[in-house]
Amino acid sequence: MSDTLVPAGGKTGRPKHGKPRRGTRRAKAPKDASLWGDAWYDLRRRPLFVGASFLITVLVVMAVFPSLFTSVNPFDARSCELADARLGMSEAHWFGTDNLGCDIYARTVHGARNSIVVGLATTVVTALVGGLLGLFAGFRGGALDTLLSRITEIFFAIPSILGALLILAVFRTGNVWTVMLALAVLTWPMTYRIMRAAVITAKNQDYVLAARALGASAWRIMFRHILPNAIASVIVVATINLGYFIAAEAGLSFLGVGLRSPDISWGLMISDARERFLEAPWALLFPALFLSLTVLAFIMLGDAVRDALDPKLR
């Protein structure tokens, strides 16, 4: 860019394309001053967020296209060779092989999909159910609020692992959807509570009174004026919970009530490897490493999002 003269009385902003910018905003401030625009500006500059997003991107690609990472199909029984059981790390088997001679790297890669699906689906269901119920209860108050709040207290009283064990025992089958359902049934009250509290705070703001005074209907106030102001905290908790749901799925699969063979799950792999741990530690360590990294990535993402959306919480 050639040196252009900044008009006298000068704007401090660096002129773009040789023309001074209109308005009084500082050059460094984000272009979009909305809550989300501001948060995005803030997030991109956070190493925590960048690191977490990178990890999550890799994991999601792994979940959607596992064949990009490995040519071995672990669902094909012919890919395993019993004679090769518990081999160490080698060029042929990067992470070694398990008790049945299956390639651990391929199984770990293919295990990402179930973890991500359970985590995402549970998060979406709890956010929808808990979020909507919380919105209605917080907005309407009264008997509906009392009833829903008492119901959630009952759920809080149930130890979640015990509850999930019980629900899955009733289903008798363990797959992605039953695990999701068991986790969602037990955890929606948390989202409900957070949403309800945020809605009650937003409801008493002057802009809601002003919207009413200018003729907005109850639905409009609820979804246009209250929801956008209350949803930030739900998004943060949902992101952090996503990591916990993935860990919970692994835990339930480990206990034998979650996903079951021939489904591939990191929890299942850990469980299978535990008895021969001293002989073949890699069979346990690699799925455990992936599991930890995934959970960590989502918790870090949630933390970064929370900091960006609400600087006061820092």
Place this chain on the structure above:
Amino acid sequence: MKRTSAPTVPPEEAPDGEPLLVVDDLHVEFVTRQGVVKAVNGVSYSLNPGETLAVLGESGSGKSVTAQAIMGILDSPPARVPRGEIRFWGTNLLALPEEARTRVRGRRIAMIFQDALSALNPVFTVGDQIGEMFRVHRGASRRDATKKAIELMDRVRIPAARQRVHDYPHQFSGGMRQRIMIAMSIALDPQVLIADEPTTALDVTVQAQIMELLGELRRESEMGLILITHDLGVVADVADKIAVMYGGRIVENALVHDIYRRPAHPYTKGLLASIPRVDQKGRELYAIKGMPPNLLDMPTGCAFHPRCSYRQDDCVVEAPPLYEIGPTRAGACHHWREVLDGSRG
């Protein structure tokens, strides 16, 4: 009231001889754990098109509650209206179903608030919020709504409206925010605008500009303006008449110059005396003794008697009615003649 003849929405045209807005013997109470708080006890006032009524009183006098009752935005429970009528061109708003009241709000009667920053939604641009009035009530497209928003921002004299229509409330100064709030409230050409302490949160020079703007808008559109304030200085130039409230009642009701020249109620007199004046520099500022009444435990007789320098025995026993003092004024004081003459106090 006959079911068949009950109109659902106030008429568009003024019926003969009806003032624009009449508040008639309005009572509002709040049911709390400590008991029933009687916030408004028989308030009556009226407003004609193009007229400015200032409602004056300190915190807890019931001035804002009356306004919120007119708008129908009191939370009930805890609030309830056991008695009274609010007539908009002859139609009792309190008898309308909620759906019809929603149609009155914003279109026929609009309201602006003290703190414009908290009265604007922080997550939407000001253009969105002004334009929303047209989108909700008139079904305008997004593009038309933005165009209208710019026109309105021009009308309330926000500089560079076209550039600033996509800015967020926090990017504006206090005075500009109040202008945006005003733009939203006049978007649908309401016939009544209620301004609840519109300048209290602003500094003095901006106060004057906002009052001037409200005055101009009122003249242009012939709307009735109800100005709620605790600041006598603010209303002097703008208001036509004043209703002074104390303890949930109107204690004095008069044209603005009558009040300033010769108040007929000791409370009004006290308020006037407590305005700082340049020619009294250095002297101690007058203050009304005592505290505003506790609405849960109102004094017997006249609510003002514990603080009143004109008090006599009858004030403690009997609540004064609103005495007619002249053709255009009334005062709720047993001894208004003495107050008017300024013989004591």
